[in-house]
Amino acid sequence: MANTELSVIVVDDQAPFRLAARAVLRRTEGFSLVGEAENGLEAISLANDVHPDLVLMDINMPEMGGIEATRRIMAELPDTVVILCSTYGVNDLPPDAKLSGARAYVHKEQLSAKTIRRLWEERQADGFAN
Numbered sequence: 137m138a139n140t141e142l143s144v145i146v147v148d149d150q151a152p153f154r155l156a157a158r159a160v161l162r163r164t165e166g167f168s169l170v171g172e173a174e175n176g177l178e179a180i181s182l183a184n185d186v187h188p189d190l191v192l193m194d195i196n197m198p199e200m201g202g203i204e205a206t207r208r209i210m211a212e213l214p215d216t217v218v219i220l221c222s223t224y225g226v227n228d229l230p231p232d233a234k235l236s237g238a239r240a241y242v243h244k245e246q247l248s249a250k251t252i253r254r255l256w257e258e259r260q261a262d263g264f265a266n
Contacts, residue, residue, distance in 0.1 A: 141168040142256070143186060147179040147202065148172075148194040148221070153244060157192055157221075164249035167256075176205025183209045188216055190256065192247070195222040195233065203236045210237030217259050221247060 144167050146157040154172050161169045170186050173179040175197040183191060191209060193202040206218045218238040224230075229241060240255045 141166055142189040143168055143170040144190045144192065145169070145171040145173065145179065145182055145186065145188045146192045147174075147176070147182075147197070147205070148192075149174050149197040150194075153194070153221075156244075157247060160247055160249055160252065164252050167252060176200030176202060176208075179205045180208050180212075183213055183216065187213060190252075191216060191218045192221050192252075193218050193238065195220055195224065195230065203230060203232055203238075206236040206238050217256070219252075219255055 144161055146154050146169065148154050148157070158169055161167050167190070170188060171182045173182045177200045179191065179193065193206055195202040202220055206220065209216055209218060220233055220236070220238045220241045221244050222241075223244055226241065233241060239259045242251055242255065
């Protein structure tokens with residue numbers, strides 16, 4: 137039986153972060169980038185098209201931010217796992233981040249193959265930003 141990779145989309149309005157996330161995903165065994173979006177509206181459309189296993193979602197973006205996009209994606213695709221990514225300190229996250237349906241939060245500087253794998257493995261845990 138073939139080993140299927142987990143599909144991932146990266147959502148961020150900044151091309152350098154999308155490039156960095158793409159590089160991290162290439163080094164993360166078992167995960168495969170299937171699309172990128174620059175804002176929440178694009179993310180919702182892309183998620184509905186490809187039904188990703190995982191979404192790495194920026195919080196602050198033009199047109200629609202990541203928190204609202206996460207809410208909408210979770211309403212349509214409840215089996216999708218969303219991890220919010222930004223430059224906020226954990227204590228400075230917008231209050232509605234934890235209520236968005238996202239499984240976790242990771243600071244952009246901490247995004248690595250090891251972090252993605254750990255957050256995926258802990259996706260059913262109660263902790264949000266650990």
